[in-house]
Amino acid sequence: MIKITIVGITGYSGFELFRLFLKHEKAQVVKVCATSHIGEPLHHIYPQIKECSEIMISSFDPSIIMQKSDVVFFATPAGVTNSLAIPFIEHDFPVIDLSGDFRLKNPRSYEKWYKKPSAQQEHLEKADYVLADVNTTAHQLISNPGCFATACLLPLIPLVKGDFIELDSIILDAKSGLSGAGKVLSESSHFVNVHDNMMMYKINQHQHLPEIVQELKKWNGKVEFIQFSTSLIPVNYGIFVSGYVKLKSGFSFDEVQQDVKDFYKDKKFVRIRSEAPKLSDVVGTNFCDIYLTYNQTTGIITIISVIDNLIKGAAGQAIQNFNHLFDIKEEMGLSHLARI
Numbered sequence: 144m145i146k147i148t149i150v151g152i153t154g155y156s157g158f159e160l161f162r163l164f165l166k167h168e169k170a171q172v173v174k175v176c177a178t179s180h181i182g183e184p185l186h187h188i189y190p191q192i193k194e195c196s197e198i199m200i201s202s203f204d205p206s207i208i209m210q211k212s213d214v215v216f217f218a219t220p221a222g223v224t225n226s227l228a229i230p231f232i233e234h235d236f237p238v239i240d241l242s243g244d245f246r247l248k249n250p251r252s253y254e255k256w257y258k259k260p261s262a263q264q265e266h267l268e269k270a271d272y273v274l275a276d277v278n279t280t281a282h283q284l285i286s287n288p289g290c291f292a293t294a295c296l297l298p299l300i301p302l303v304k305g306d307f308i309e310l311d312s313i314i315l316d317a318k319s320g321l322s323g324a325g326k327v328l329s330e331s332s333h334f335v336n337v338h339d340n341m342m343m344y345k346i347n348q349h350q351h352l353p354e355i356v357q358e359l360k361k362w363n364g365k366v367e368f369i370q371f372s373t374s375l376i377p378v379n380y381g382i383f384v385s386g387y388v389k390l391k392s393g394f395s396f397d398e399v400q401q402d403v404k405d406f407y408k409d410k411k412f413v414r415i416r417s418e419a420p421k422l423s424d425v426v427g428t429n430f431c432d433i434y435l436t437y438n439q440t441t442g443i444i445t446i447i448s449v450i451d452n453l454i455k456g457a458a459g460q461a462i463q464n465f466n467h468l469f470d471i472k473e474e475m476g477l478s479h480l481a482r483i
């Protein structure tokens with residue numbers, strides 16, 4: 144069994160990792176850390192696991208983690224991993240980071256978009272951004288993609304790779320359920336503000352905007368910008384992206400659609416759908432469901448992409464990356480059915 148430590152266990156993605164690992168045949172969570180509830184059994188906070196785990200919440204101690212486990216997952220807020228991960232990076236100990244701390248390669252860009260001090264350049268160079276269905280890594284420091292970025296990149300990558308679309312026409316309108324905001328309550332996340340309501344936030348200022356551009360550039364160096372907006376919708380889980388891009392003249396939509404299908408034909412967790420997917424098709428699973436359709440009159444391709452923010456957008460993708468890193472069957476621990 145591969146021994147796992149999860150830092151950030153009292154948060155949404157940390158516990159989702161724990162929950163998914165309970166069904167993993169080759170891994171066992173041996174240590175869980177947070178800054179609160181130290182010394183308490185985890186089932187005090189999550190009674191649903193009382194019958195299957197007696198694990199206790201510990202404080203964070205890198206040398207004990209390296210002694211007791213084979214890999215550490217960080218499910219901590221932005222600005223935490225860039226210092227907590229240093230001892231692991233220095234020992235070349237495997238780290239999978241769910242936060243944004245190692246995603247942006249340019250430290251100035253991180254400081255601009257996250258409004259926090261960046262990780263050190265030498266550590267950023269040791270990190271690989273790994274979108275599990277399309278990137279591989281030779282490094283021990285895996286930067287897991289952002290939830291919105293995952294849902295936007297998966298449909299767009301084959302489109303920009305094939306140079307099928309006008310690159311200055313990319314418009315992405317992404318909507319997230321409230322668990323995307325994490326467990327800490329803010330004024331905007333009060334039930335009364337969210338329930339029966341919808342709001343757009345961080346307009347043109349969302350930290351996943353530079354992440355999406357950085358990654359699209361790897362597939363087509365001519366991508367310069369995107370138009371990206373994010374909204375909060377009154378559901379617990381799920382990200383729904385509506386995207387609009389202009390098809391380049393000289394290409395037929397049918398050949399573009401075929402190319403996207405071919406790009407993902409061997410990928411278990413990306414499904415190209417023939418009808419518009421709903422959030423409920425993927426919530427509770429590690430799937431990203433994608434649908435493309437074309438308007439002959441305007442020349443615009445509409446993209447729909449849906450994921451579960453805590454699974455494909457965080458913990459599930461992190462386990463997919465873990466499975467790749469340890470050469471385990473990709474779907475191990477991830478064969479869940481949709482929740483609804």
Ligand SMILES: NC(=O)C1=CN([C@@H]2O[C@H](COP(=O)(O)OP(=O)(O)OC[C@H]3O[C@@H](n4cnc5c(N)ncnc54)[C@H](OP(=O)(O)O)[C@@H]3O)[C@@H](O)[C@H]2O)C=CC1
Pocket residue numbers: 150151152153154155156157176177178179180203217218219220221223241242243288289290322323324325326327452453456457
């Ligand atoms: N929620 C989502 O859908 C997604 C989240 N992410 C990213 O994953 C990370 C975790 O997100 P989420 O689960 O929502 O966050 P939460 O706010 O729900 O949880 C954060 C966790 O981090 C712990 N923590 C905070 N500071 C420290 C510290 N210094 N040392 C150890 N533990 C610490 C908290 O524990 P305590 O309260 O005990 O201090 C808590 O367990 C974030 O970076 C987020 O951006 C990425 C994709 C999707």
Ligand SMILES: CC(=O)N[C@@H](CCC(=O)OP(=O)(O)O)C(=O)O
Pocket residue numbers: 221241242243289290291319320321322323324325350351373375
């Ligand atoms: C609904 C909601 O508030 N979602 C969060 C997603 C946070 C996240 O995953 O961002 P990083 O991983 O880049 O920190 C947001 O929009 O900021």
